[in-house]
Amino acid sequence: MMTTPGRWCVVRGVRTQAPRTTPGVPPKEEMAAYKKTLRSLALNDERFVDKVLGMGRDTVDISRLDQKTHALVRLGAALAIDAAPSSYQSTIDMALAAGASIDEVVGTLIAVAPTVGLARVVSAAPELALALGYDLDAAFEAPEGEEQ
Numbered sequence: 001m002m003t004t005p006g007r008w009c010v011v012r013g014v015r016t017q018a019p020r021t022t023p024g025v026p027p028k029e030e031m032a033a034y035k036k037t038l039r040s041l042a043l044n045d046e047r048f049v050d051k052v053l054g055m056g057r058d059t060v061d062i063s064r065l066d067q068k069t070h071a072l073v074r075l076g077a078a079l080a081i082d083a084a085p086s087s088y089q090s091t092i093d094m095a096l097a098a099g100a101s102i103d104e105v106v107g108t109l110i111a112v113a114p115t116v117g118l119a120r121v122v123s124a125a126p127e128l129a130l131a132l133g134y135d136l137d138a139a140f141e142a143p144e145g146e147e148q
Contacts, residue, residue: 071095072104076112079124088124088131102132 040048051062060070071094078087092105109128113121126136 067098068095068100068104071098072100072108075105075108079109079112079120079128080116082120082123085127085131088127092128092131105132 037048060067063070065073071091075088075091075095078091095105096102106128109121109124116124129136
C-alpha cells in the first residue's frame with residue numbers, strides 16, 4: 001500500500017498534502033540566497049565578509065532591508081554595545097534621512113531593552129537624547145513647566 005506524503009489529519013482521519021509554503025519561510029530561490037550568505041559568513045569567506053563587513057561600505061543592499069529598517073537595526077546594535085555618542089549621531093542621522101521618526105528612534109531603545117538590560121538603557125538614554133538634540137541635563141535643571 002502506498003501512502004501519500006503529507007500530514008495525518010487527526011480530525012478527518014486522512015492524510016493531507018503538505019502545504020506548499022510555510023509562513024515565514026521564503027521560496028526556494030530566496031532560501032538559497034540566505035543559505036549562501038550564512039555559509040559564507042560561517043566559513044569566514046574573505047571576499048564575502050569584506051563585501052558585507054568592509055569598513056566604510058554600505059550594507060543596505062546586501063542586507064535586503066529597506067534603508068530605514070537597516071538604520072534602526074544598526075542603532076539597536078550601537079545601543080547594545082555601548083557605542084560612542086558620535087556613532088549614535090551618525091546612525092540616527094541615517095535613520096531620520098531614511099524616513100524614521102523620532103518616536104521610532106526612541107522605540108528602538110525600547111525594543112532592545114529586554115535584551116540589553118535596564119542599566120544599559122538608562123545609560124544610553126541621555127546619549128540618545130543628546131544625539132536627537134534634546135539635552136536631558138538642561139531639562140532636569142529647568143524649573144518645573146519650563147522644559148526645553
